[in-house]
Amino acid sequence: MQIGLIGLGKMGIHLCQNMLRNDNQVVAFDLDKKLVEEAASYGAEPAYTLEEMVKKLNQPRTVWVMVPAGKPTDSTMDQLANLLDADDTVIDGGNTFWKDSMRHNRMFTEKGIHYFDCGSSGGWKGALKDGNFMIGGDDEDIFNERLAPLFDGIAEKDGYLYTGKAGSGHYLKMVHNAIEYGMMEAMGEGFEVLEASDFDYDNAAVAKMWNHGSVIRSWLMELAQEAFEKDPHLDKIAGRMHSSGEAHWTLMDAMDKQVPTPVIYEALSQRFRSMQDDSFDGKVVSALRNGFGGHAMDTAKKD
Numbered sequence: 477m478q479i480g481l482i483g484l485g486k487m488g489i490h491l492c493q494n495m496l497r498n499d500n501q502v503v504a505f506d507l508d509k510k511l512v513e514e515a516a517s518y519g520a521e522p523a524y525t526l527e528e529m530v531k532k533l534n535q536p537r538t539v540w541v542m543v544p545a546g547k548p549t550d551s552t553m554d555q556l557a558n559l560l561d562a563d564d565t566v567i568d569g570g571n572t573f574w575k576d577s578m579r580h581n582r583m584f585t586e587k588g589i590h591y592f593d594c595g596s597s598g599g600w601k602g603a604l605k606d607g608n609f610m611i612g613g614d615d616e617d618i619f620n621e622r623l624a625p626l627f628d629g630i631a632e633k634d635g636y637l638y639t640g641k642a643g644s645g646h647y648l649k650m651v652h653n654a655i656e657y658g659m660m661e662a663m664g665e666g667f668e669v670l671e672a673s674d675f676d677y678d679n680a681a682v683a684k685m686w687n688h689g690s691v692i693r694s695w696l697m698e699l700a701q702e703a704f705e706k707d708p709h710l711d712k713i714a715g716r717m718h719s720s721g722e723a724h725w726t727l728m729d730a731m732d733k734q735v736p737t738p739v740i741y742e743a744l745s746q747r748f749r750s751m752q753d754d755s756f757d758g759k760v761v762s763a764l765r766n767g768f769g770g771h772a773m774d775t776a777k778k779d
Contacts, residue, residue, distance in 0.1 A: 477500050477501070477538065477626055478501040479495060479503070479538045479539070479626070480503045480504075480523075480529045481503070481515075482529070482540070483543040483552075484515050485506075486769075487569075487600055488506070488543075488603075491603040491607075496520060498630055500626065502519075503521045504529075505523040526555055536561075537561075538567070541556070541566065545570050545571045550576070550580075554583075557584060557587055561589075562589060563588060563590070565589070565590040565592065566589060567611075569594045570596075571720060573650075574646040577593035577645075590613065592611055592619065592623065593611070594645050595645050595646050595649020595652065600769065600770050606631065606632035609635065610636070610645045611637065612648075651726055654723040655740070657719075657722075657743040658739040658742075659694075660696060660765070664717075664758065667679060667682075670682065678708070679709070683704055687701060696764055699767030700760065702767060707763075710762075713759055714754055714759070714776045715750055715762060716750050717746065717761045719744065719747040723743065724744060
């Protein structure tokens with residue numbers, strides 16, 4: 477299928493390659509012309525303005541938006557609402573707040589444009605191949621007819637789910653990320669206990685062993701092994717754990733619904749605490765975030 481892709485950052489540029497590899501025609505746009513040229517080098521058709529991208533798409537158009545949540549997404553959605561026609565389709569693949577997704581859906585629905593909110597997991601490696609996607613949208617028939625074949629190609633087998641009405645995809649991704657917070661915090665605390673123990677553990681060897689047959693084996697443990705192999709005691713990075721908002725959003729909604737979420741609360745609290753001073757726990761979580769999502773790590777201060 478033909479698809480317009482807006483946003484060619486670390487997730488978008490890899491998603492572009494994934495789409496192309498699965499026999500899709502991609503018209504790629506980004507404010508950074510160098511990224512547009514990189515996408516073209518992979519086989520995408522370049523577009524240097526949003527208007528140019530829309531004009532190059534055959535009707536009914538399908539546009540995938542992969543830009544940062546908040547004002548960048550709001551601005552892009554407002555522009556698309558004025559450029560697209562009835563029966564076109566918009567997919568928001570970013571980490572948009574689910575209530576914003578519902579607002580965007582109302583705006584597009586008034587114009588007869590189909591809107592789908594798509595939570596994307598698996599980091600940049602998933603964007604590049606065998607991703608994981610959680611898709612909400614009010615028109616299941618449009619999803620099945622137009623979009624399911626796209627996800628059949630770019631997602632891992634059984635790695636995507638149509639979740640129902642608009643907002644439900646980004647809500648599910650929000651909760652997914654909150655769970656991720658708790659899992660990474662438990663791993664970070666565990667390795668901090670090992671680091672403080674009376675024993676001289678090889679952290680990389682421990683992570684490798686735990687990832688072969690143990691109850692806690694996971695991709696996160698694999699990433700921990702990779703991080704420790706590069707820097708056995710993570711001396712090169714600061715233990716500051718940045719947060720992108722999803723756990724906070726989850727806690728707000730959980731409190732509104734009186735659902736107890738102590739693990740997620742404590743994990744987010746530790747993120748805030750890590751911004752005040754350094755910790756080995758923070759080093760581990762920072763390394764894991766860099767491993768799966770390419771998120772920036774703060775460099776440790778030299779004595």
